[in-house]
Structures are given as structure tokens and as C-alpha cells.
Amino acid sequence: MLKIIFGDTQNAVYHPPTYFDNTYEDEWITDPLSVEMIKDIDGSEVISPRVIDSPVLGSISVKELSGGVKTLMLMQFDDSGKIFNASACGDNCAKWIVRISRHKDLTINLHHIMNFDDCEDFSAVIVNTGKTVNSSKEYVDEAFRIEER
Amino acid sequence: MKGKHHIIIQNRRVKFEFDIKRNITIVRGDSATGKTTLVSMVDTYDRLGSDSGIDISCDKRCLTLNNSNWEAVLDSVKDSIIFIDEENTVVKTDAFAKKIRITDNYYVIITRENLPNLPYSVEEIYGIHRSGKYADMKQTYNSFYRLYTSDERINRASARFH
Numbered sequence: 054m055l056k057i058i059f060g061d062t063q064n065a066v067y068h069p070p071t072y073f074d075n076t077y078e079d080e081w082i083t084d085p086l087s088v089e090m091i092k093d094i095d096g097s098e099v100i101s102p103r104v105i106d107s108p109v110l111g112s113i114s115v116k117e118l119s120g121g122v123k124t125l126m127l128m129q130f131d132d133s134g135k136i137f138n139a140s141a142c143g144d145n146c147a148k149w150i151v152r153i154s155r156h157k158d159l160t161i162n163l164h165h166i167m168n169f170d171d172c173e174d175f176s177a178v179i180v181n182t183g184k185t186v187n188s189s190k191e192y193v194d195e196a197f198r199i200e201e202r
Numbered sequence: 203m204k205g206k207h208h209i210i211i212q213n214r215r216v217k218f219e220f221d222i223k224r225n226i227t228i229v230r231g232d233s234a235t236g237k238t239t240l241v242s243m244v245d246t247y248d249r250l251g252s253d254s255g256i257d258i259s260c261d262k263r264c265l266t267l268n269n270s271n272w273e274a275v276l277d278s279v280k281d282s283i284i285f286i287d288e289e290n291t292v293v294k295t296d297a298f299a300k301k302i303r304i305t306d307n308y309y310v311i312i313t314r315e316n317l318p319n320l321p322y323s324v325e326e327i328y329g330i331h332r333s334g335k336y337a338d339m340k341q342t343y344n345s346f347y348r349l350y351t352s353d354e355r356i357n358r359a360s361a362r363f364h
Contacts, residue, residue: 067289067291068288068289070238070289071289094233094234095233095234096234109215109216109236109332109342110215110216110239111215119233119234119238120233120238120288121232121233121234122233122234140314140315141288142233143230143231143232143233143234143235143314144232145232145233145234146233164314164315165314165315165316
């Protein structure tokens with residue numbers, strides 16, 4: 054189940070990429086889901102837990118992955134109870150957020166209206182209003198009603 | 203500071219080339235398009251100059267600011283182009299909006315958030331596009347593209363309310 058909180062909230066991490074750099078575990082990087090997300094978002098190949106092959110930057114460290122993919126890995130693996138700001142993710146991360154939320158209860162924080170138009174069977178609870186939305190259109194309509202966003 | 207400024211920022215692997223036309227430019231878009239790489243290159247060049255291996259071609263100084271040094275930077279820097287990455291929440295504050303109003307710098311702000319405190323045009327909201335132009339096997343070429351035009355924005359808004 055995906056839960057979305059618009060605006061500032063307690064226990065939220067505003068810039069997840071920095072939090073990731075200081076908390077990630079090597080095994081997160083080689084997890085099949087991470088390998089797939091890194092390939093899709095960054096176009097990069099995971100060579101080993103500490104080496105990534107980027108088509109643009111060449112051989113890079115994990116810290117040079119995109120902010121979007123770092124935030125997705127935190128959503129999947131971090132168990133601290135923190136809520137991560139998905140506004141650090143581009144719209145190309147939306148389908149992965151939905152996919153992660155199909156396997157776990159995932160609460161994300163947004164400071165903009167992310168585009169979920171390309172996500173099949175999208176549903177989410179908008180925590181600010183308590184409303185469950187069952188399509189991206191319902192989500193946008195609800196988001197526009199929320200002053201905090 | 204007035205007018206258009208052409209900027210080229212490059213190292214051996216990546217090249218960014220774009221024009222800045224207004225005092226506030228917003229950059230957003232998909233993940234992994236090079237936004238943070240761009241700001242990091244500006245920051246490194248400002249600290250180390252050509253010893254960084256980075257080359258910046260621009261008629262104005264390019265530099266960065268962050269949450270902890272922003273006031274000192276704005277008090278001391280004039281006639282420059284200041285890049286601000288998305289981790290810096292200061293861009294949302296009234297204090298920042300008030301301060302930049304009395305500066306003559308241009309600002310390139312990486313954010314997906316709306317910044318109602320700041321007077322920027324939808325026409326100056328860009329994404330970064332990787333293209334084959336000038337690119338070779340070793341260096342990728344990246345330029346800005348306009349994300350919205352005024353007409354698109356109006357059409358989108360009216361579609362939502364009908």
C-alpha cells in the first residue's frame with residue numbers, strides 16, 4: 054500500500070541521496086531489484102557492490118548514482134522508519150515507487166505533484182486528507198486540494 | 203546583470219551547453235539527467251579552477267551556494283551566475299526571496315517544487331536533454347530544453363478544471 058504525505062512532515066528526510074550516501078549497505082546494491090532500477094533509471098550496470106559502470110561517467114562509485122535511484126533503494130531497504138522525500142525522484146521513478154509499494158507498506162513524502170500517469174493499477178492513500186485515490190486523475194485532483202504541497 | 207549568457211561546462215566525459223536568459227532559471231525533470239553532476243562541476247571548478255580538469259566558458263563567474271553559506275555568498279558575490287542544488291531548502295524561504303531581490307546575480311535552481319516566493323517565468327523552467335549533437339564516444343553532450351510554454355500551461359490548467 055502506498056501512502057503519500059504532501060508537504061513537510063515529522064520524521065521525513067528532505068534530501069534522501071545524502072542520507073543514502075551515509076547509511077547504505079553493500080548488499081542493497083547487488084539486490085536484483087536495485088540492479089534492475091539502476092539499469093532502468095541510470096542506464097548503468099552494477100559490476101560489484103562498490104563499482105557501477107555508467108555509460109556517461111564511466112566507472113563510478115555508488116555515491117555517484119542518481120538521487121532518484123538512491124531514494125528508491127532507501128524506500129525498498131531502509132528500516133529506520135524514516136519517510137523519504139520522493140520529490141528527489143523524477144517522474145521516471147514513479148513506476149518503481151508503485152512497484153515497491155505492492156510488496157510493503159510504503160509512506161512517501163512529496164513537495165510537488167509527481168506524475169503517476171504511466172503506472173498501471175495506481176492507488177494510494179493521501180494521508181493529508183485520508184482519501185484513497187484509485188487513479189492518477191483522482192490523485193491529481195486530490196493533490197490540488199492540498200494547501201501544504 | 204542583464205541579457206543572455208551562454209555557458210559551456212565540460213570535462214572529458216560530459217559537456218553541458220545552454221543559455222541563461224533571466225535572473226531565475228529552474229531546472230527539473232527525470233532522475234539521472236545530470237542535474238547534480240552539473241552543479242558539482244560548477245562547485246569544483248569554482249574551488250580549483252582549471253586544476254580541476256573542468257572547463258567553464260562563460261562571461262560571468264559561475265559558483266554555487268548552500269544552506270549554510272547562502273547569506274555570506276549573497277552579501278559578497280555580484281554579477282555572477284549562482285547554481286543551487288535541490289538539497290538546499292533555503293530557496294523556499296522568504297528570507298532568501300527577499301535577499302536575492304536586491305542582488306544583480308542570476309540564479310539556476312535545481313528543484314521540482316514550486317517556489318511561490320520567487321518571481322520566475324514558466325518559460326524559464328528547463329529539463330536537461332542528452333543529445334548526439336557534438337557528442338563522440340568519450341563525451342556526452344547535454345543541453346537544456348524548455349519544459350513548458352505559457353500556452354501549454356494555460357491549456358493544462360484549463361483541462362484540469364473542465
